[in-house]
Amino acid sequence: MKLFWQPQTRAFRMVWMLEEAGVDYERVPIDIRDPAKPRDPEFALASPMGKVPALADGEARFADSAAIALYIADRYPKAGLAPAIDDPKRGLYLWWMIFTPGVIEPAINEKFSGGTPNRFRSGWGDFDLMIESFAKGVTPGPWLLGEKFSAADVMIGSSAIFMKDFGMLPANKAIEAYGERCLQRPAYQRALEIENKGA
Structure with missing residues:
Protein backbone atom coordinates (compact mmCIF):
# COMPACT_ATOMS: atom_id res chain seq x y z
CA MET A 1 0.00 0.00 0.00
CA GLY A 80 -11.42 -1.12 15.46
CA LEU A 81 -11.53 2.34 13.86
CA ALA A 82 -15.08 2.14 12.48
CA PRO A 83 -18.42 0.88 13.78
CA ALA A 84 -19.76 -2.17 11.96
CA ILE A 85 -22.26 -1.60 9.14
CA ASP A 86 -25.15 -2.68 11.38
CA ASP A 87 -23.99 -0.70 14.43
CA PRO A 88 -26.44 2.11 15.33
CA LYS A 89 -23.45 4.47 15.69
CA ARG A 90 -22.45 3.93 12.04
CA GLY A 91 -24.61 6.80 10.76
CA LEU A 92 -23.19 9.30 13.25
CA TYR A 93 -19.69 8.06 12.44
CA LEU A 94 -20.23 8.63 8.70
CA TRP A 95 -21.56 12.14 9.37
CA TRP A 96 -18.44 13.03 11.34
CA MET A 97 -16.20 11.43 8.69
CA ILE A 98 -17.27 14.01 6.14
CA PHE A 99 -17.68 16.94 8.55
CA THR A 100 -14.12 18.17 8.00
CA PRO A 101 -14.20 18.46 4.17
CA GLY A 102 -17.93 19.17 4.00
CA VAL A 103 -18.37 21.64 6.86
CA ILE A 104 -15.20 22.71 8.68
CA GLU A 105 -13.03 23.52 5.67
CA PRO A 106 -15.70 25.45 3.71
CA ALA A 107 -16.70 27.39 6.85
CA ILE A 108 -13.06 28.31 7.55
CA ASN A 109 -12.50 29.33 3.95
CA GLU A 110 -15.61 31.49 3.91
CA LYS A 111 -14.77 33.23 7.17
CA PHE A 112 -11.10 33.93 6.54
CA SER A 113 -11.45 34.86 2.87
CA GLY A 114 -14.08 37.47 3.68
CA GLY A 115 -17.05 35.63 2.18
CA THR A 116 -20.56 36.57 3.20
CA PRO A 117 -22.02 33.77 5.35
CA ASN A 118 -25.52 32.47 4.83
CA ARG A 119 -26.23 29.47 7.04
CA PHE A 120 -29.54 28.79 5.31
CA ARG A 121 -28.07 28.71 1.80
CA SER A 122 -24.74 26.99 2.48
CA GLY A 123 -24.57 23.29 3.23
CA TRP A 124 -21.92 24.01 5.87
CA GLY A 125 -24.06 26.64 7.61
CA ASP A 126 -21.49 29.21 8.71
CA PHE A 127 -18.41 29.37 10.91
CA ASP A 128 -20.30 29.97 14.16
CA LEU A 129 -22.70 27.10 13.53
CA MET A 130 -19.77 24.85 12.65
CA ILE A 131 -18.01 25.67 15.95
CA GLU A 132 -21.24 25.16 17.90
CA SER A 133 -21.84 21.75 16.28
CA PHE A 134 -18.18 20.78 16.71
CA ALA A 135 -18.26 21.59 20.44
CA LYS A 136 -21.50 19.64 20.98
CA GLY A 137 -19.99 16.65 19.15
CA VAL A 138 -16.95 16.40 21.39
CA THR A 139 -18.98 16.82 24.58
CA PRO A 140 -18.97 14.85 26.86
CA GLY A 141 -16.28 12.86 25.02
CA PRO A 142 -13.71 11.65 25.30
CA TRP A 143 -14.25 10.84 21.59
CA LEU A 144 -16.94 11.55 19.00
CA LEU A 145 -18.55 8.14 19.52
CA GLY A 146 -18.05 8.12 23.28
CA GLU A 147 -15.39 5.90 24.82
CA LYS A 148 -14.25 4.45 21.49
CA PHE A 149 -11.71 6.32 19.34
CA SER A 150 -12.51 6.04 15.62
CA ALA A 151 -11.33 7.20 12.20
CA ALA A 152 -13.74 10.12 12.61
CA ASP A 153 -11.53 11.37 15.45
CA VAL A 154 -8.56 11.41 13.07
CA MET A 155 -10.49 13.63 10.66
CA ILE A 156 -12.05 15.91 13.27
CA GLY A 157 -9.08 15.86 15.64
CA SER A 158 -6.76 17.04 12.88
CA SER A 159 -9.10 19.98 12.31
CA ALA A 160 -9.18 20.88 16.00
CA ILE A 161 -5.38 20.89 16.13
CA PHE A 162 -5.05 22.82 12.86
CA MET A 163 -7.47 25.55 13.91
CA LYS A 164 -5.75 25.94 17.27
CA ASP A 165 -2.25 26.04 15.75
CA PHE A 166 -3.20 28.69 13.19
CA GLY A 167 -5.22 30.93 15.50
CA MET A 168 -8.55 30.10 13.85
CA LEU A 169 -10.19 28.50 16.87
CA PRO A 170 -12.22 30.83 19.06
CA ALA A 171 -11.94 30.20 22.79
CA ASN A 172 -13.73 26.89 23.28
CA LYS A 173 -12.78 24.62 26.18
CA ALA A 174 -14.51 21.53 24.76
CA ILE A 175 -12.73 21.65 21.39
CA GLU A 176 -9.41 22.63 22.94
CA ALA A 177 -9.53 19.72 25.41
CA TYR A 178 -10.50 17.33 22.62
CA GLY A 179 -7.56 18.51 20.52
CA GLU A 180 -5.23 17.94 23.46
CA ARG A 181 -6.50 14.37 23.85
CA CYS A 182 -5.77 13.77 20.16
CA LEU A 183 -2.27 15.21 20.52
CA GLN A 184 -1.49 12.71 23.28
CA ARG A 185 -2.26 9.64 21.19
CA PRO A 186 0.89 7.59 20.45
CA ALA A 187 -0.09 7.25 16.77
Whole structure:
Protein backbone atom coordinates (compact mmCIF):
# COMPACT_ATOMS: atom_id res chain seq x y z
CA MET A 1 0.00 0.00 0.00
CA LYS A 2 1.37 3.38 -1.05
CA LEU A 3 0.43 6.68 0.55
CA PHE A 4 1.29 9.61 -1.69
CA TRP A 5 2.04 12.49 0.62
CA GLN A 6 3.87 15.74 1.21
CA PRO A 7 4.69 17.25 4.61
CA GLN A 8 2.58 20.20 5.76
CA THR A 9 -0.48 19.11 3.80
CA ARG A 10 -3.71 17.25 4.52
CA ALA A 11 -1.71 14.05 3.93
CA PHE A 12 -0.60 14.29 7.58
CA ARG A 13 -4.06 13.05 8.56
CA MET A 14 -3.53 9.84 6.64
CA VAL A 15 -0.12 9.19 8.15
CA TRP A 16 -1.87 9.49 11.52
CA MET A 17 -4.70 7.26 10.30
CA LEU A 18 -2.34 4.55 9.06
CA GLU A 19 -0.35 4.70 12.28
CA GLU A 20 -3.59 4.25 14.24
CA ALA A 21 -4.51 1.28 12.02
CA GLY A 22 -1.10 -0.29 12.59
CA VAL A 23 -0.75 -1.52 9.00
CA ASP A 24 2.28 -1.62 6.73
CA TYR A 25 2.45 1.13 4.15
CA GLU A 26 4.98 2.97 2.03
CA ARG A 27 5.13 6.76 2.04
CA VAL A 28 5.77 8.08 -1.45
CA PRO A 29 6.81 11.75 -1.43
CA ILE A 30 5.07 13.94 -4.01
CA ASP A 31 6.03 17.58 -4.47
CA ILE A 32 2.63 18.98 -5.40
CA ARG A 33 4.11 22.47 -5.66
CA ASP A 34 6.45 21.43 -8.49
CA PRO A 35 4.66 19.23 -11.06
CA ALA A 36 7.86 19.10 -13.15
CA LYS A 37 9.55 16.81 -10.62
CA PRO A 38 9.46 13.06 -11.40
CA ARG A 39 6.49 11.26 -9.88
CA ASP A 40 5.42 7.69 -9.32
CA PRO A 41 3.15 6.87 -12.31
CA GLU A 42 0.53 5.46 -9.96
CA PHE A 43 0.03 8.92 -8.46
CA ALA A 44 -1.73 10.24 -11.57
CA LEU A 45 -4.09 7.26 -11.47
CA ALA A 46 -4.81 7.73 -7.78
CA SER A 47 -5.16 11.51 -7.89
CA PRO A 48 -6.31 12.95 -11.23
CA MET A 49 -6.38 16.42 -9.65
CA GLY A 50 -2.77 16.10 -8.50
CA LYS A 51 -3.67 16.45 -4.82
CA VAL A 52 -2.38 14.65 -1.75
CA PRO A 53 -3.15 12.51 0.08
CA ALA A 54 -3.74 9.75 -2.42
CA LEU A 55 -3.59 5.99 -1.98
CA ALA A 56 -2.70 2.98 -4.10
CA ASP A 57 -3.60 -0.38 -2.60
CA GLY A 58 -3.51 -3.12 -5.19
CA GLU A 59 -6.05 -2.15 -7.84
CA ALA A 60 -7.65 0.46 -5.58
CA ARG A 61 -6.35 3.94 -6.37
CA PHE A 62 -8.02 7.13 -5.18
CA ALA A 63 -7.53 10.42 -3.34
CA ASP A 64 -9.06 12.57 -0.56
CA SER A 65 -8.38 12.15 3.14
CA ALA A 66 -11.97 11.33 4.13
CA ALA A 67 -12.26 8.67 1.41
CA ILE A 68 -8.90 7.16 2.37
CA ALA A 69 -9.76 7.12 6.08
CA LEU A 70 -13.09 5.41 5.36
CA TYR A 71 -11.33 2.85 3.18
CA ILE A 72 -8.61 2.05 5.72
CA ALA A 73 -11.05 1.76 8.62
CA ASP A 74 -13.25 -0.69 6.66
CA ARG A 75 -10.36 -2.53 4.99
CA TYR A 76 -8.70 -3.27 8.33
CA PRO A 77 -11.56 -3.90 10.78
CA LYS A 78 -9.28 -5.48 13.39
CA ALA A 79 -7.96 -1.99 14.12
CA GLY A 80 -11.42 -1.12 15.46
CA LEU A 81 -11.53 2.34 13.86
CA ALA A 82 -15.08 2.14 12.48
CA PRO A 83 -18.42 0.88 13.78
CA ALA A 84 -19.76 -2.17 11.96
CA ILE A 85 -22.26 -1.60 9.14
CA ASP A 86 -25.15 -2.68 11.38
CA ASP A 87 -23.99 -0.70 14.43
CA PRO A 88 -26.44 2.11 15.33
CA LYS A 89 -23.45 4.47 15.69
CA ARG A 90 -22.45 3.93 12.04
CA GLY A 91 -24.61 6.80 10.76
CA LEU A 92 -23.19 9.30 13.25
CA TYR A 93 -19.69 8.06 12.44
CA LEU A 94 -20.23 8.63 8.70
CA TRP A 95 -21.56 12.14 9.37
CA TRP A 96 -18.44 13.03 11.34
CA MET A 97 -16.20 11.43 8.69
CA ILE A 98 -17.27 14.01 6.14
CA PHE A 99 -17.68 16.94 8.55
CA THR A 100 -14.12 18.17 8.00
CA PRO A 101 -14.20 18.46 4.17
CA GLY A 102 -17.93 19.17 4.00
CA VAL A 103 -18.37 21.64 6.86
CA ILE A 104 -15.20 22.71 8.68
CA GLU A 105 -13.03 23.52 5.67
CA PRO A 106 -15.70 25.45 3.71
CA ALA A 107 -16.70 27.39 6.85
CA ILE A 108 -13.06 28.31 7.55
CA ASN A 109 -12.50 29.33 3.95
CA GLU A 110 -15.61 31.49 3.91
CA LYS A 111 -14.77 33.23 7.17
CA PHE A 112 -11.10 33.93 6.54
CA SER A 113 -11.45 34.86 2.87
CA GLY A 114 -14.08 37.47 3.68
CA GLY A 115 -17.05 35.63 2.18
CA THR A 116 -20.56 36.57 3.20
CA PRO A 117 -22.02 33.77 5.35
CA ASN A 118 -25.52 32.47 4.83
CA ARG A 119 -26.23 29.47 7.04
CA PHE A 120 -29.54 28.79 5.31
CA ARG A 121 -28.07 28.71 1.80
CA SER A 122 -24.74 26.99 2.48
CA GLY A 123 -24.57 23.29 3.23
CA TRP A 124 -21.92 24.01 5.87
CA GLY A 125 -24.06 26.64 7.61
CA ASP A 126 -21.49 29.21 8.71
CA PHE A 127 -18.41 29.37 10.91
CA ASP A 128 -20.30 29.97 14.16
CA LEU A 129 -22.70 27.10 13.53
CA MET A 130 -19.77 24.85 12.65
CA ILE A 131 -18.01 25.67 15.95
CA GLU A 132 -21.24 25.16 17.90
CA SER A 133 -21.84 21.75 16.28
CA PHE A 134 -18.18 20.78 16.71
CA ALA A 135 -18.26 21.59 20.44
CA LYS A 136 -21.50 19.64 20.98
CA GLY A 137 -19.99 16.65 19.15
CA VAL A 138 -16.95 16.40 21.39
CA THR A 139 -18.98 16.82 24.58
CA PRO A 140 -18.97 14.85 26.86
CA GLY A 141 -16.28 12.86 25.02
CA PRO A 142 -13.71 11.65 25.30
CA TRP A 143 -14.25 10.84 21.59
CA LEU A 144 -16.94 11.55 19.00
CA LEU A 145 -18.55 8.14 19.52
CA GLY A 146 -18.05 8.12 23.28
CA GLU A 147 -15.39 5.90 24.82
CA LYS A 148 -14.25 4.45 21.49
CA PHE A 149 -11.71 6.32 19.34
CA SER A 150 -12.51 6.04 15.62
CA ALA A 151 -11.33 7.20 12.20
CA ALA A 152 -13.74 10.12 12.61
CA ASP A 153 -11.53 11.37 15.45
CA VAL A 154 -8.56 11.41 13.07
CA MET A 155 -10.49 13.63 10.66
CA ILE A 156 -12.05 15.91 13.27
CA GLY A 157 -9.08 15.86 15.64
CA SER A 158 -6.76 17.04 12.88
CA SER A 159 -9.10 19.98 12.31
CA ALA A 160 -9.18 20.88 16.00
CA ILE A 161 -5.38 20.89 16.13
CA PHE A 162 -5.05 22.82 12.86
CA MET A 163 -7.47 25.55 13.91
CA LYS A 164 -5.75 25.94 17.27
CA ASP A 165 -2.25 26.04 15.75
CA PHE A 166 -3.20 28.69 13.19
CA GLY A 167 -5.22 30.93 15.50
CA MET A 168 -8.55 30.10 13.85
CA LEU A 169 -10.19 28.50 16.87
CA PRO A 170 -12.22 30.83 19.06
CA ALA A 171 -11.94 30.20 22.79
CA ASN A 172 -13.73 26.89 23.28
CA LYS A 173 -12.78 24.62 26.18
CA ALA A 174 -14.51 21.53 24.76
CA ILE A 175 -12.73 21.65 21.39
CA GLU A 176 -9.41 22.63 22.94
CA ALA A 177 -9.53 19.72 25.41
CA TYR A 178 -10.50 17.33 22.62
CA GLY A 179 -7.56 18.51 20.52
CA GLU A 180 -5.23 17.94 23.46
CA ARG A 181 -6.50 14.37 23.85
CA CYS A 182 -5.77 13.77 20.16
CA LEU A 183 -2.27 15.21 20.52
CA GLN A 184 -1.49 12.71 23.28
CA ARG A 185 -2.26 9.64 21.19
CA PRO A 186 0.89 7.59 20.45
CA ALA A 187 -0.09 7.25 16.77
CA TYR A 188 -0.38 11.02 16.47
CA GLN A 189 3.05 11.44 18.00
CA ARG A 190 4.52 8.90 15.54
CA ALA A 191 2.89 10.76 12.64
CA LEU A 192 4.29 14.04 13.95
CA GLU A 193 7.78 12.54 14.09
CA ILE A 194 7.42 11.40 10.47
CA GLU A 195 6.15 14.86 9.49
CA ASN A 196 9.07 16.59 11.19
CA LYS A 197 11.58 14.33 9.45
CA GLY A 198 9.91 15.09 6.12
CA ALA A 199 10.65 11.64 4.71
